[in-house]
Amino acid sequence: MKVLLLTGLGALLFAFYWNDNFDPASLQGARVLLTGASAGVGEELAYHYARLGSHLVLTAHTEALLQKVVGNCRKLGAPKVFYIAADMASPEVPGRVVQFALDKLGGLDYLVLNHLGATPAGTRARSAQATRWLVQVNFLSYVQLTSLALPSLTDNKGSLVVVFSLLGPVPASFSSPYSAAKFALDGFFISLRRELDVQDVNVAVTVCVLGLRDRASAAEGVRGVTRAREAPGPKAALAVIRGGATRAPGVFYPRRLHLLCLLRGWLPHSRAWFIRQELNVTAAAAA
Numbered sequence: 001m002k003v004l005l006l007t008g009l010g011a012l013l014f015a016f017y018w019n020d021n022f023d024p025a026s027l028q029g030a031r032v033l034l035t036g037a038s039a040g041v042g043e044e045l046a047y048h049y050a051r052l053g054s055h056l057v058l059t060a061h062t063e064a065l066l067q068k069v070v071g072n073c074r075k076l077g078a079p080k081v082f083y084i085a086a087d088m089a090s091p092e093v094p095g096r097v098v099q100f101a102l103d104k105l106g107g108l109d110y111l112v113l114n115h116l117g118a119t120p121a122g123t124r125a126r127s128a129q130a131t132r133w134l135v136q137v138n139f140l141s142y143v144q145l146t147s148l149a150l151p152s153l154t155d156n157k158g159s160l161v162v163v164f165s166l167l168g169p170v171p172a173s174f175s176s177p178y179s180a181a182k183f184a185l186d187g188f189f190i191s192l193r194r195e196l197d198v199q200d201v202n203v204a205v206t207v208c209v210l211g212l213r214d215r216a217s218a219a220e221g222v223r224g225v226t227r228a229r230e231a232p233g234p235k236a237a238l239a240v241i242r243g244g245a246t247r248a249p250g251v252f253y254p255r256r257l258h259l260l261c262l263l264r265g266w267l268p269h270s271r272a273w274f275i276r277q278e279l280n281v282t283a284a285a286a287a
C-alpha cells in the first residue's frame with residue numbers, strides 16, 4: 001500500500017514538474033509584447049524568444065539599452081523586432097505601448113509583463129509618495145497593459161505571462177512597498193484568471209514566481225543584506241517561457257519556491273525564523 005502511495009505521489013510530482021509538453025515550434029511566429037526587456041530577466045526572455053523565432057515588440061525605459069537588445073535579437077534570428085522606449089510611471093504610456101504593438105504586429109499572442117521600477121528614493125523607501133510611484137510602475141501599468149491587450153489576446157486565444165517575485169506571496173523584511181505591489185499583482189491576476197475561466201474566455205494567465213537571480217539589479221540591491229542563494233538568470237527566463245507556452249497557471253523557479261508559497265500562512269514563527277536566517281538585519285536597516 002505504502003509503495004503504491006509513494007509511486008502515485010512520485011508520478012504526480014513528475015507530471016506536475018517535468019512533463020510540461022513544451023513545444024518550441026509553438027513560439028515560431030508568435031507575436032509577443034515584452035516589457036522590461038532592456039535588462040535582467042526581460043533581456044534574457046527577449047533572447048530566448050528571438051532564438052525561438054517569435055515576432056517581438058520590446059519595451060523598457062532606456063532607449064539605448066533597448067537598441068542593444070534589439071540588435072542582439074536580430075543576430076539571434078528574430079524575424080521581426082520592434083521597440084518602444086516608454087516610462088510606465090506615466091499613466092498614458094501603457095495605452096501607447098499596446099497600440100504600437102498592435103500596429104506593428106497586427107495582433108498579440110503573448111503579453112509578457114516583467115518590468116520593475118525601483119523607486120528613485122530607493123527600494124526600501126516607505127514614504128507615501130515613493131509607494132505611489134512604485135504602485136503605478138509595478139502594478140497599475142500592469143493592469144492598464146492587460147486591459148488594453150485583452151481584446152486581441154482573446155481573439156487569438158493568447159496568454160498573459162506575469163513575472164512575479166517570491167516577495168509577493170511571501171513578504172520579507174525591508175521590502176514593504178515592493179511586496180505590496182507584488183501582492184496586488186497576485187490578487188489581480190489570480191482573480192482575472194477565474195473571471196476569464198467562468199466566462200469561457202480562452203486566455204491563459206501564467207504567474208511566474210522567481211527567486212533571486214544573478215547579474216540583476218535586484219540581486220545587486222540586496223547584496224550583503226540577504227544570504228538567499230541566487231538562481232541562474234537564463235534558466236529562470238527559460239522556465240518563464242516554457243510556462244507561458246504550455247499555459248501553466250504557475251511557474252516556480254527555483255522549484256523549491258513552490259513549497260514556500262504553499263506554506264505561506266502556515267507556521268508563521270518558523271517562516272519568520274527562516275527569513276531572519278537569510279537576512280543581515282544590520283546591513284538591511286542601514287541601507
Ligand SMILES: NC(=O)c1ccc[n+]([C@@H]2O[C@H](COP(=O)([O-])OP(=O)(O)OC[C@H]3O[C@@H](n4cnc5c(N)ncnc54)[C@H](OP(=O)(O)O)[C@@H]3O)[C@@H](O)[C@H]2O)c1
Nearest residue numbers: 036038040041060061062088115116165210212213216218
Ligand atoms: N532579479 C531578481 O533577482 C528577481 C527575483 C525575483 C523576481 N524578479 C522579477 O523579475 C522581473 C524583472 O526583474 P529584473 O531583476 O530583471 O529587473 P531589472 O534588471 O532591474 O530590469 C528592470 C526592467 O524594467 C524596466 N523599467 C524600470 N523602470 C521602468 C519604468 N519606469 N518604465 C518602463 N520600464 C521600466 C527597466 O528598463 P531600463 O533599464 O530602461 O530602466 C528594465 O528593462 C520583475 O518583475 C521582478 O520582480 C526578479
